[in-house]
Amino acid sequence: MFGRSLRRLTALTLAAAATAALGAGCGSSSDDDGGSGTSAASGGGGGDKPVVGFINGSSVEFNMCVSRGLKAGLGDAAELNEVNSRDDVGAEVSNGEDLLARKPDALVLQTVNVQSGAQIVDKANGDDVPVFLSSVDFVRDPSKVAGAVVFDNGATGAKIGGFLAEQVRAAGGSGEVKVGIVAGAPGAASDFLVRGFKGALAAAPNAKVVFEQPGMWNRGKAASVAENMIQAQPDLDYVLVSNEDMAFGVLKSLQAAGKDGQVKILTNGGTELGLRAVEDGEFLSTTDASPFQIGFRTGRAVLDQLDGRSAAEPVQTLPVQVITRDNAAGAAAYCAAS
C-alpha cells in the first residue's frame, strides 16, 4: 500500500528537514541579539566569569525584551544561562531545578506563577544561590530574595484611571461617560492594572465601567471582544485595553465599525508602534512600562551583588508614566537602552 520509493522519498525528506532544523538551531545559537533559548555559553562553561541563571516565563515580546535588557545589564561581566518556561508552571519548576543543579552564582526569575516561583526561591535559598525577581515581586519575606526590579501594575492602572478621570472632569457635563475594559488574562498582572484603574476612575463619579471582558493578551481575541463590546454598548466613550498589542486589535474593530472617532483608547505598554499610535491620535494614551529597563536594572543589581555591593533598596519599583501626544517624545524605550 505504500511503495518503497515513497518510503525512500519520505526518509530523504525527513532527513533534509532534520538537517535544516539543526542548521537553523546552530545558526541561531550564535545570534547574540537572540530573543530566545540559551543566550550565552551553556552549563557552567563560563571560565572565570560568574554564571547567572535566568528563568524566563514566556516567549512573548515583553519577556524577550526583559531578556535583552538583562543581557545588556550584565554585559560581558557574567555568563547568562537562560531557559524558558513557555507559560508552563510545571516547566518553570523543572527549569529551576535544572539551573540550580548547575550551581549558578545568581538566579534571575521572571515567574509564570507565584506558587511555582515561590518553590524555586525556596530551593535557591536552600542551595545558597542569591535570587533576583524581575517584573513581579511576589515574595512576602524580603530576606528570601537578594533583589527585585518590578512594576507596580496597580499603581500604573491608577495612573491611567486618574488620567481618564481628569479628562472626564475637564470635559465637564454631568451625563454618563461609558467606559469599556478589554483586559488581559484573568488572575494575573492585568487584574491589578484594572483594579487600580477602576479605583482611580471613581474620582469622576459620572464615569461608569459598563463592559469588561478579557482579550487574553491576544490581538485577534481582543478584536472579537471589541466587536461584541460595540454591539452591546454602542454609546461607549472610552476603552481601557491592558496592552498595546490587544489595543491594535480593538482599534481595528472600532475602525471597521466606524467608531474610532467616538471611542478613545487608553492602553499600557510603550512600544514604538504604540507611541506612534498615540502621536497619530489612534490611542488617547499609553504608558512607558519598559521591560528592557526591568531586565537591564536586574542585570546591574546582580552584578552589584556579585561584586559584594548591597543595594540600598533591594526592591526597585520602576516609575511608569501615562504617555499622551504631549510627552510621547520623553517615553522610555520599550526594548532598547534609550
Add this chain to the structure above:
Amino acid sequence: MSAVDSLPAAAGDRPRGPLALLRRLGPTGSHVAALALVLVVVVVVASLLSETFLTTDNLLNVTRQVAVLGILAGATTLLMVSGGIDLSIGACASLCGVIAAKLLNGDASATVAVLAVVGIGMGVGLLNGLAIVASGAPPLILTLGTMSILEGFSQATTNAETIPVGNFGWLGAATLLGIPMPAVVAGVVLLACGLLLRYTRLGRDALAIGGNEHASFVAGIGIGRVKIALYVIAGALAALAGLVLVSRVGAASPMGGVGLELQAVAAVVIGGASLAGGRGSVAGTVLGVVLLGVITNVLNLLNVQTYYQSVATGAVIAIAVMSGQAGTRWRSDRGAGH
C-alpha cells in the same frame, strides 16, 4: 452528511413518516439534527436576554469571529473522519501568517505572498503526512511535535514580536454583498470540504479508512496516498486561516493561531465526528463552530464575568455533545431498529 451515512435503505423495508426521515438522516444526521435543536434553543435564549443579539450587525460579527475557526475546523473534519488529527494547524497558521507579513512588508505582492504561504502550508502538511504514513506514529503525538517545531520557528523568525501588516485588509476587513470576507472564505472552504467528503473518491476513501483501515486496504484503497493528501489539504487550509487572521487584525503574531487547533477539534466533535474516525460531517462541524461562536458572543454581549463564561461555555458544550449522542441513540433505537 457523510457518504457512509447516506447509504440507501434496503428496498421493501422503507418505513414512512418520521421514521423514514430518521433512517434517511443516519447516525451523523441524527446527531446534527439534535445539535441544530440545541443551537436553536441557545439562539432563542440569547435573543431573549440580549436585544442586540439578533441584529444584523451582530450576526455578521459572529460570522466574522468564527471564520478562522471554521476554516481550521473544516480541515480537522477531513482528517478526523479518516482517523487522523493535526494539532499543528494552529501553529502552522501562525507561521504562515508571520511569513506572509514578512513577504508583504518586503516587496512581494499579495498574490505572491498568498501563493507562497499556501505552498508552505502544503509543505508542512506533506511532511506531517509522510512522517505519519511512513513511521506509523500516532498522528496526535507526531503533530504535537510539529506544533512545537512550528511555534519555535515562528518565534525565532519574529523574535517573538508582532509584525504589523499594511495593505492586506481585503481578506479580513472587506465584505462581499454585505457578508464579511472571512465568513465568505470560511463558507467556501466548508462547502468544498462537504462536497469533497460526499462526492469525491478522496472523501469516500477517507471515511472508509476512518471506519476500518484494514478493510480499506484489502479493498484496494491507497491508504498512504489518501492520508498524505488529507494532511496536505489541512496544511493549505491552515495557511489560509493564517492569512485571514493576519488580514483581520492587521498584524502577524507568532502565537496568533495557538490554541485554535483544540477549538477546532472541539467544534468537530461537537458536530458529531468520532475521535476514532469513520463518522462525521461538515454540516455538524458548521453547527459546532457556530455554537461556539454564538456562546462566546452572547456571553460578551451580556458582559458575563470571565469565570462564569467558562462555566456556561463548558455546560453548553456538554449539553450539545450529549444531545447529539442522544439523537443518535434515539434514531438507532426507534428509527433503524429491526
